[in-house]
Amino acid sequence: MLVRMDDGRKARAGRPRGFDAEEALERALVVFWRQGYEGATLTDLTRAMGITRTSMYAAFGNKEELFRRALDRYSEGPGGYVARALEEPTARAVAAGLLNGAVRATTRPGCPAGCLGVQGALATGDPGHRARDVLIAWRNDAGSRVADRFRRAVAEGDLPPGTDPDRLSRYVTSLVYGISVQAASGVARDDLQQVADTVLRNWPPATGG
Amino acid sequence: MLVRMDDGRKARAGRPRGFDAEEALERALVVFWRQGYEGATLTDLTRAMGITRTSMYAAFGNKEELFRRALDRYSEGPGGYVARALEEPTARAVAAGLLNGAVRATTRPGCPAGCLGVQGALATGDPGHRARDVLIAWRNDAGSRVADRFRRAVAEGDLPPGTDPDRLSRYVTSLVYGISVQAASGVARDDLQQVADTVLRNWPPATGG
DNA sequence: CTCATTCTGTACCGATCGGTTCGATACTCA
DNA sequence: TGAGTATCGAACCGATCGGTACAGAATGAG
Structure with a gap:
């Protein structure tokens, strides 16, 4: 289809696309x-x-592919705070990046309240089950990466010895998703920021039984 | 329509309903x-x-009325843990009832994973916006009742003076919703119980800025 | 019994669903 | 310029959406 395989700059035959x-x-x-x-x-x-x-x-x-592409774009745009948070130098900064980022991303003026990764397809009928599966994988992947990051923090002595990284990850991601649901309920940004502040004020939580 | 207005026991004219x-x-x-x-x-x-x-x-x-009725039934059935938790004698027991109840209600064998009040209609198109509004009101009402309960606990000295009940309520309900989303993602009951345990292990969180 | 009343199953309603067909159009390449 | 190709708008596809009309069936009242 491409006329020049060595240089995909443009050189496409046929009528050009009329939109971005x-x-x-x-x-x-x-x-x-x-x-x-x-x-x-x-x-x-x-x-x-x-x-x-x-x-x-x-x-x-x-439609399904469009949704996948939209989710990818979401991950790089409004949801980009997750990737940025994971690169923070300390576990505390990671948690802060996730929680503060969630508050801001789910309450952006001019954007829908909440998180696409949560409310995009949380429960669906049969025709939407693939979209649901895509989001489940998206959320679980995020959870795994947070857990890995906390695992590293424990190894580095950045978190108290004996801290369970999976457990801590589940705790933080639960708060992120909870913030998203609250945002979708119309809760104001300031009120959600207080939730994030409360968590960070008590960081790190003890993970003993 | 009723043959006897003074006694609505049954006495209904016409063919009786063939189902429960x-x-x-x-x-x-x-x-x-x-x-x-x-x-x-x-x-x-x-x-x-x-x-x-x-x-x-x-x-x-x-369909919309059926959904409302189903939500009422949910509140009295699987979601009954909320009302029960609010009657616990201490703020700690209230939080424990909410968090442990959420873990169990959202991971009941034989029932869908997650919470109807969250995933029933979190984001919808135009035809579903009334159902969405119903759930928003349902969630916000629950949040208000938790806040009121914590307010009482502060007044009773059951929570440290200076504790912000609204803020604490938002924190707990965020976790409840977050647990629900995780459950809908297929996270196991034991893993979610660890989240609840972590929160209670660090109860009450300091709510200072 | 007859009659009014209520429930049930079938068959159907217009609207909309996600997705496609097709001819006109606009471009690159030779 | 003409051949080849990709995009565009409109009209259309069968299936399904939420919701109903209607006639038969089952009851209580008189």
Whole structure:
């Protein structure tokens, strides 16, 4: 299809795409974020994207693939705080990055309240079960990476010896998801920030039985 | 319509209902719980209830009313731990009742994982926005009652003076919702119990800035 | 018995679902 | 310029959506 395989700059035969795929994806992301996978119809999506169904299918495959792409974009955009937090030098800073980041990402003015990774497809009927599985994997992957990061912190002596990193990860991610649900309920940013502050004020929690 | 207005025992004219409405509601509850409001179709619901659409509409009004009724039943059944927890004598016992109850309710064998009040309609399209509003009110009402209970605990000296009851409520309810999301992701009961244990092990958290 | 009343199953309603067909259009390449 | 190719808009697809009309069936009242 590409005329020049050695240089994919442009050189594509045929009528050029009449829209910016990245910007269209951004619009679709917001619709999925606000309405969830099942609640976002092709009509809603394509209207927000400013393109027709045909163009969407040509560019992204189908609704499910569009959702996957939107989730990827979410991870790099509004959800980027997770990756940034994991690179913080201390376990405390990691937790702070996750919790403060969650508060801000789930209460961004002009964006839907809550987290796409949570409310995008938490419970679905049969047609949405693949989207649900994608989000379950997304959440569990995030949890694993936080646990690994805390494991490293224990090894480095950055967390008290005997700390259970999996347990600590589950605690922090539960708070992140809980903050997201509260945000989706309309709770104000300041109130959620107090939750994050409370957790960090009592950091690290003792993980003994 | 009732033949005897002074005694509504039965004495209803016409063909008697051929199914147990409460049992049918219980079946509908499970479908909403597993698939969410939008993901649960009338076909799914009535098949599980063992009745026809006509009978469902005659007994419950419409899908939205059925959902409301199912949520009420959920509050008295699987979600009953909230009301029970609020009657515990100490703030610590209240928190323990909420967290341990959430762990068990969201990981009941034979029931969908997670919480109906969270995953029933967290993000929806236009047709589901009333169900979403119902759940938002349900969650916020629960949060208010927990805050009121903690307020009482502060007044009684059961919590350290200066404790912010609203803030503490938000912290606990965030964890309850977070546990619910984790459960919906397939996290095992034991792992979630560790989250509850961690919170209680560090109870009460300091709520200073 | 008859009659009014209520419930049940079938068959159906318009609207919308996700997805596709197709001809017109706009581009690159030779 | 003409051949080849990809995109575009509109109209359309069968399936399913939530919800109903209607006729038969089962009851209590008289």
